[in-house]
Amino acid sequence: MSDFERAALRLAFVQAHLGNNASEPVAASSDAGFRSYWRTRSGDGRSAIVMDSPPGLDDVRPWLRLHALFDAGGVRVPTVLACDVDAGFLLLEDLGGQTLLQIIDADNAATWFDHALDQLLRIQRIALPDDFPAYTDALVRRELALFSDWFLERHLGVELDANEQAALGRIFDHLATAFLAQPQVPVHRDFMPRNLMPLTDGLAVLDFQDAVRGPLAYDVLSCFKDAFLSWPQSRIDAWTARWRDAMRDAGLAVPAAEAFARDLDLTGVQRHLKVLGIFARLKHRDGKPHYIVDAPRFVAYLDAILPRHPELASLHTLLQRRVLPAIQPMALPQ
Secondary structure, three states: OOHHHHHHHHHHHHHHHHOOOOOOOEEEEEOOOOOEEEEEEOOOOOEEEEEEOOOOOOOOHHHHHHHHHHHHOOOOOOOEEEEEOOOOEEEEEOOOOOOHHHHOOOOOHHHHHHHHHHHHHHHHOOOOOOOOOEOOHHHHHHHHHHHHHHHHHHHOOOOOOHHHHHHHHHHHHHHHHHHHHOOEEEEOOOOOHHHEEEEOOEEEEOOOOOOEEEEOOHHHHHHHOOOOOOOOHHHHHHHHHHHHHHHHHOOOOOOOHHHHHHHHHHHHHHHHHHHHHHHHHHHHOOOOHHHHHHHHHHHHHHHHHHHHOHHHHHHHHHHHHHHOOOOOOOOOOO
């Protein structure tokens, strides 16, 4: 289907639900997949967002299932005003034009992260159905393979020798074991300021369609070490300690402080490797090169974490010998 034909269907969907005077939707944002978002207005000036998920490329039903689950759990998510599942259109409440990423700064971060904690606790306390998708050993390893297949081989042109491959395989074994040994809760998988919308009374949560059952530390780590901004480690340590105490007080099975700090580090290594692979795949397979410009941030995260864990020494050696010469890591705030 051409872009013109899709636009005509999008307008027809909007006018069927907002009236014939509704404006033609204009691009509001897009994500790393095939989904896009469009802003429209009814004849009386009310604004709404069209989620466009082209059938065959992006199924809107998982989003709707997660929306219902999160909404029932008290998570603040956009209200669904209308839907056409077969056509791949949803009409959503317009939560504004700025994400938390665009307004958070060193002065207001503590307040906004308190609001983020409130939403995260609501997510983590949701009682999941038995058939809810979960992180498995196979899924963790598929994500890790993105680093070697797409970032190292395709993006950097690095061919590992037999010893390096074996060492990396042992690292992956260790990370997968540590990942799955944590207490398991509902995990958003991309819980970061870019996917949180500031409201007058807190935050709303977006982009939750890939949620699974997974490690307790995952969303905490994602929020403070994300793709688009970095915080001083001293502030991260204070925030994560506060979040850990709040999760414990909420009745979650939270490890002791030292064990939780280790979980954050090892979960971070897994996520940082995965993200590097995803960014490279977006560039080389999907023709979306702008994500890879943030690769140095994740290289810097790894370079800071790995020396703290002797069992990850071979990964740090690989980073120093094969990655750092090609990628200058970003200077992280102290």
